[in-house]
Each structure stands twice: as C-alpha cells, then as structure tokens.
Amino acid sequence: xxxxxxxxxxxxxxxxxxxxxxxxxxxxxxxxxxxxxxxxxxxxxxxxxxxxxxxxxxxxxxxxxxxxxxxxxxxxxxxxxxxxxxxxxxxxxxxxxxxxxxxxxxxxxxxxxxxxxxxxxxxxxxxxxxxxxxxxxxxxxxxxxxxxxxxxxxxxxxxxxxxxxxxxxxxxxxxxxxxxxxxxxxxxxxxxxxxxxxxxxxxxxxxxxxxxxxxxxxxxxxxxxxxxxxxxxxxxxxxxxxxxxxxxxxxxxxxxxxxxxxxxxxxxxxxxxxxxxxxxxxxxxxxxxxxxxxxxxxxxxxxxxxxxxxxxxxxxxxxxxxxxxxxxxxxxxxxxxxxxxxxxxxxxxxxxxxxxxxxxxxxxxxxxxxxxxxxxxxxxxxxxxxxxxxxxxxxxxxxxxxxxxxxxxxxxxxxxx
Ligand code: GUN
Ligand code: FE
Numbered sequence: 001x002x003x004x005x006x007x008x009x010x011x012x013x014x015x016x017x018x019x020x021x022x023x024x025x026x027x028x029x030x031x032x033x034x035x036x037x038x039x040x041x042x043x044x045x046x047x048x049x050x051x052x053x054x055x056x057x058x059x060x061x062x063x064x065x066x067x068x069x070x071x072x073x074x075x076x077x078x079x080x081x082x083x084x085x086x087x088x089x090x091x092x093x094x095x096x097x098x099x100x101x102x103x104x105x106x107x108x109x110x111x112x113x114x115x116x117x118x119x120x121x122x123x124x125x126x127x128x129x130x131x132x133x134x135x136x137x138x139x140x141x142x143x144x145x146x147x148x149x150x151x152x153x154x155x156x157x158x159x160x161x162x163x164x165x166x167x168x169x170x171x172x173x174x175x176x177x178x179x180x181x182x183x184x185x186x187x188x189x190x191x192x193x194x195x196x197x198x199x200x201x202x203x204x205x206x207x208x209x210x211x212x213x214x215x216x217x218x219x220x221x222x223x224x225x226x227x228x229x230x231x232x233x234x235x236x237x238x239x240x241x242x243x244x245x246x247x248x249x250x251x252x253x254x255x256x257x258x259x260x261x262x263x264x265x266x267x268x269x270x271x272x273x274x275x276x277x278x279x280x281x282x283x284x285x286x287x288x289x290x291x292x293x294x295x296x297x298x299x300x301x302x303x304x305x306x307x308x309x310x311x312x313x314x315x316x317x318x319x320x321x322x323x324x325x326x327x328x329x330x331x332x333x334x335x336x337x338x339x340x341x342x343x344x345x346x347x348x349x350x351x352x353x354x355x356x357x358x359x360x361x362x363x364x365x366x367x368x369x370x371x372x373x374x375x376x377x378x379x380x381x382x383x384x385x386x387x388x389x390x391x392x393x394x395x396x397x398x399x400x401x402x403x404x405x406x407x408x409x410x411x412x413x414x415x416x417x
Contacts, residue, residue: 001028001046006056007390010367011355017347027373030413051377055393058365059119059374060319061357064258064279064308066124068093070109072312077287081223084288093126094160102131110138115403116318119374120361121146122256129171140185143411145361149190150175154201169204176212193219194230206247215253222259223289239266250274261291277304282325283314292333296342306357323349324398377408
C-alpha cells in the first residue's frame with residue numbers, strides 16, 4: 001500500500017472533470033483503492049509521497065502513432081498526404097530493414113513517449129518483422145500497455161517497401177504467434193490503408209484475425225484522395241470501412257481507425273456496430289491531411305473517439321497537446337461548416353485522451369477506485385501573480401506544457417525515475 005498526496009484530477013464522464021484538491025490517493029499492488037480529503041486512520045502508517053501543489057492526472061493513451069517516423073517529426077510538413085508518403089515517409093520506413101538503425105531509433109521513440117506521459121499506445125511499425133519485434137519487446141519490457149503492428153502493404157509504394165502477399169501474411173502470422181500471449185504490449189493487425197493493400201492481402205489478414213483473435217488498426221477515410229482510392233480499388237464495397245468488415249477484420253478485437261475525417265453514413269454505421277475507435281489526430285490533420293474531423297457530431301452519435309499524435313504526420317509526441325488542438329479544430333469545423341457541427345469542450349478533449357481511450361488498455365485513463373495506477377504529476381504552470389485551480393493547471397498543461405512540467409510518472413503503481 002502506498003499513499004500519494006496531490007491535487008487530483010481525472011474525467012468523471014465525457015463532460016465533467018472530477019477534481020479532488022489537496023487529497024490523498026491510496027494505491028495497492030498498482031490499483032487505486034480510494035481518494036480522501038483527509039487520510040483515513042487505517043492508512044496513517046503507509047508510506048506517503050507528497051507532491052505538494054502538483055496535480056495528479058491519469059497517464060495518456062496515444063491511439064495512433066508511427067514509431068519509425070519519429071526521426072521525421074517536424075520535417076517536410078509542407079507536403080500533402082500522397083506526396084508526403086512517397087517523398088518523406090516511405091524512404092524513412094525503408095531504412096528499418098536495418099535492425100541496428102531500428103534499435104537506435106526505437107529506443108529514442110519509446111523514451112520520448114514515456115517522458116511525455118504516454119503509457120498506453122497503438123503503434124505502427126514497418127513491414128520489417130525484426131525491427132517491429134524489437135519495438136514491441138521494448139515497449140513490453142518497459143510495461144507499456146498497448147498494441148504494435150507489423151505493417152502490411154503489397155502495392156503502390158516504392159519497391160523495397162512492397163511485400164509479396166503470401167510472405168506478408170506468413171510473416172504476420174509468425175508475429176502474432178510469438179507475441180499474442182503478451183501481458184503488456186500485444187500485436188495488432190495493421191494493413192496500412194486501402195491504397196497500399198490488395199483484397200487478397202486484406203482477406204488473408206482477416207483469416208489471421210479470426211484465428212488469433214486479434215484486432216486491427218488502419219487509416220480510414222483520412223483524406224478525399226484516400227477515400228476516392230478506396231472506392232476505385234474496392235468497387236464492391238460501399239465505403240472504406242466495409243473493405244475491412246467484409247474481410248472479417250472488425251470483430252476479433254479492438255479496431256482503431258486513424259483519422260476518420262470524411263466518413264460516409266456507411267462508415268459510421270459499421271464503426272458503431274463494432275464499437276470501434278476512431279483515432280483523431282489533430283496535428284496530422286492540419287499538416288498533411290487537410291480535413292477536419294466532425295468530432296462533436298461523432299461524439300454525439302456515440303462513436304468512440306480517442307486521440308493520436310500520428311508522429312510524424314503530427315509533429316508532437318505528447319497526446320496532451322493533441323487534446324488542446326482537438327478543441328481548436330472543433331471550433332474551426334463549427335465556424336466553416338456550422339450545420340451539424342459543434343465545438344467540443346476541454347473536458348471532452350481530456351476524456352478522449354484518457355478515460356475513453358484507456359478502456360482499450362485494461363481500464364486505465366482514470367483514477368477511480370479499481371483503476372490501474374498509471375499516472376502523472378504535473379506542476380510549474382501557475383504564475384506568481386495568479387495561482388491556478390487544479391483543473392486550470394491541466395488545461396494550461398495541454399496548451400503550453402512540455403515534458404518538463406511532468407514532475408513524476410507512475411506505471412502500474414511504480415514511480416519511474
Ligand atoms: N496513410 C497511410 N500511411 C500513413 C501514414 O504513415 N501516416 C498518415 N498520417 N497517413 C497514412
Ligand atoms: Fe498515421
């Protein structure tokens with residue numbers, strides 16, 4: 001049993017933050033037992049860590065991030081999706097054929113993700129099994145709860161990133177076989193997106209999804225170009241999402257569709273049917289995608305939405321910055337397309353980044369009793385002339401905070417140094 005004293009903030013529900021100023025939280029074997037304004041007598045002898053004015057919040061979940069693109073962050077951001085993939089992203093991903101290069105890059109990626117308070121993530125690797133296995137094992141060893149995918153692609157990219165269809169399926173099966181029993185970081189099927197995958201490949205992955213009970217991540221209706229390609233290449237499907245539904249990829253485990261910016265009614269219907277998640281990636285949206293998610297409207301229809309850094313279409317690895325950006329983008333959406341759209345609130349954005357997405361990772365993302373204690377202490381955001389309330393500290397952190405404002409990190413109840 002350990003006791004932590006701080007100001008405590010987490011999402012009560014979609015619209016409300018639960019705020020416990022100057023309170024005590026008890027954690028036993030990595031699980032939250034309770035929160036009190038005055039420490040109960042029975043805990044008086046338990047070890048106490050006092051974070052003073054610090055604000056304790058749940059750690060963040062990143063629902064869409066490309067680890068191999070970490071080295072590209074903040075570069076070539078003046079391109080749009082198709083050109084950005086061909087000129088910037090694919091050449092970088094091809095370098096992960098070299099396991100030594102991959103180790104160096106992936107170590108830095110995992111370190112920076114944790115430093116920025118992300119303890120749960122859905123991560124894309126590359127087509128390369130060895131490099132992607134190293135990424136998954138590194139995250140698993142560090143205790144990060146999440147999913148890592150060996151990317152599948154068998155058309156429309158540079159030659160050294162194209163897989164033979166059969167080999168792609170075989171390599172993926174070996175990856176699932178090896179890691180499906182993992183406790184922390186697990187494998188997930190990762191057909192990159194419709195333009196780079198044949199029907200044969202997607203069907204093969206569907207068979208693996210059933211056999212290994214494994215979910216899927218991909219990019220869904222992310223740009224008008226991608227949506228058009230999906231329709232041209234898979235004319236038998238009414239929408240992008242149906243490509244995966246037809247292959248039986250939607251009901252074996254969690255499904256996370258990156259972006260979901262231009263969905264048709266059919267896309268939305270299918271996502272709702274399977275309780276799938278859309279990963280909203282605000283920075284990526286403004287940099288390479290050029291479209292804005294109907295976040296407020298989709299939330300109101302009950303779609304599960306989490307946030308993604310989408311490194312390196314997005315440039316900032318901290319999911320907290322995406323919470324702020326999602327509020328900003330929802331205002332632009334409402335301004336330019338008022339019909340049916342609304343701005344979202346900061347509590348809604350924080351909920352997407354924590355409690356709502358934490359359901360994918362064993363009920364993390366909250367500090368309610370029973371929750372796994374993955375948490376951060378943030379501080380140093382008030383002004384001498386204006387002390388902020390705990391919830392104001394959280395909002396300001398999302399807008400202007402950096403990893404330097406994260407003063408302590410807890411993973412499964414253990415303090416990380
Ligand atoms: N669509 C297909 N591949 C990618 C990628 O790597 N990043 C983004 N943002 N979109 C994609
Ligand atoms: Fe992406």
